Every structure is written in C-alpha cells, then in structure tokens.
Amino acid sequence: MRVITVSLASPVPIHDQLVAELRRLIASGGLRIGHELPPVRQLANDLGINLNTVARAYRELTDAGLLASARGRGTVVIATVERPRGRPAEERRRIESTLAAALSDAKIAGLDLDETRTLIDRQLARIWAGDRPHRQPDATA
Amino acid sequence: MRVITVSLASPVPIHDQLVAELRRLIASGGLRIGHELPPVRQLANDLGINLNTVARAYRELTDAGLLASARGRGTVVIATVERPRGRPAEERRRIESTLAAALSDAKIAGLDLDETRTLIDRQLARIWAGDRPHRQPDATA
DNA sequence: CACATAGTATCACACAATGATACAAATGTC
C-alpha cells in the first residue's frame, strides 16, 4: 500500500490533500529531518497527477518551513513542527469540528459506539506510536 | 450559536458543507422525520450565501431520499437513514481514513494524547447522545 | 381571484485547479 494517496473524486483539491498527507507523515514521524522526498515528476507519475500539483504542495510546505527544495538537488525535510498559524482557541474549535464531522460520519455509516471506539483506539495508537516507529518505511509513494 | 454553520474560507464547497451538516443533524436526531427545514431564501440569508446554494443542498438530500421538497410547501425530513452507497469494506476504510486525518490534525496542532481523548469523549457523548435529545432545538440556523 | 410563499430553472461570471510546455539551476560523467 502506498503511503501517500489522493482522491481525484474528492472536492478537496489534490494539492491540499497532498499537503495534508505530507504534514501527517512528518508529524507522525514517518518522515524525519533529512528525509528526501521523491522528485515531483516521480511522485506525480506515481499518483497519476500533474507535476505542477506536486510542486505546488512541496512549495506550500517549503513556505511553511517544513521542507527545503532546490533545483537539481531535490526536496528534503528540514523541520518536523511548524509554528501554529491561528489563535489557539480558534485552532481548537477547528480541530473539534473536524473531529465531530469524522465521528458523525461514522455514525451515519451505521457504526455503533463500540465499533467507533475501537476504530479510534486503533488510530490513536498508530498516530501517537509514530513518535518512535518500529520500522523505517520508504514513507512516500 | 446557530446549529448550521458553513465556512466560506474552506476549500470544501458550501453546498457540500451544507449537505454534510444536514446529514449529521438528521443522523444525530437533531432533525426528525416531519421536521420542516427553513425556506431556501431564509437559510441562504441567514448564512449569507446564495439561495441556489441552499437549494442545491436540499436537492441533493432529496435525491438521496432524506428530504422531500415541494414548491409552495417547503422541505421536510422524510427519512433518517439512507441506504449505504458503497461496499461496507470501502466505506469502513473511508471512515477510518477521515478519522485518522482528524486525529493527526489534533496532533499536528500540538494536542497531546490525553487532550485529544478528552475532545473525543466529549464529541462521542454529544453525537451518540443525540439519539434522545434533551431539548428539541429549532435545529436549523 | 389575488397575493404571498416556496421550490425550480436558466443564464452568466469568476475563480481556481489542473495540465502542457518551456526554463533554469545543480549535479554527475567523460
């Protein structure tokens, strides 16, 4: 299973999806400082999208201070955390709201409370365990 | 606080947000069978968006079998569950993935495991408690 | 019947995402 996936059907722009995925990989330790990302052409090819779209995602993360890109050399992770952008209270509301949406989705799909809790526990373990990953995956596409 | 909110800044189209919100309200019992939704013009006005956008959301939910609309009469809830659209396994993957995204977001924002658990518990209680709501809210905007 | 209310249809506009293509900088190779 490729680590990075995008959905062409989603209303969310592909480059936004990519940015989110990479942020998650970096935050979870799947991508560490010094890690090289695949060239824009390669990743674009793997995902079946245009190289501009990948380039845009890389650039946004570069602007955010997480990546560093240079012609001929490639793109590499230079930080694992970024300075928060919004006010904490707003940030918290936003998070709570996406979380609520995800949980509601589960209920809409017919999951009961226990099933949902099981899913949550699994994901919590995976995400917070990522701080000290057991295996060092290729971590890209 | 209005029950229905949309974010004009979000990359997700407004009508998609509306559909999701209404689905959640219906699934959580905030909107029951027979409940009338506000007229498209009113809701559009309350939210500061165009009436077409609201109409589109209503129509999508009508097509999904959750609402019934008629000129002059308004729009009412006619069902609280819709038939699942995809195969269960795919559906589950999708849910797990949005959930993972939401949780990763929390981590990226700097929340620790305990804080995240607190947020989750609160939302779980809210959403699943909705089956038997204490107060019968206006439930719209 | 007249008027208000509510959903529906049509049309236009603007923006943004994506893609094709060309350019520029760094690196490696002989």
Place this chain on the structure above:
DNA sequence: GACATTTGTATCATTGTGTGATACTATGTG
C-alpha cells in the same frame, strides 16, 4: 570543462465548477 541528466520553477491556457442574479412555476391563504 563541456555536456547530458536530474530536479525544481515559471508561464500560459483550459476547463470545470461553484456561486450568484434573475425569472419562472406551483402551492397555500385570505
């Protein structure tokens, strides 16, 4: 050191889609 290769960057066009303004139609009400 010249040249090809690799990699990111810039430019431009296209197209889809979301949103909005406006007009139309059906239902309810007095």
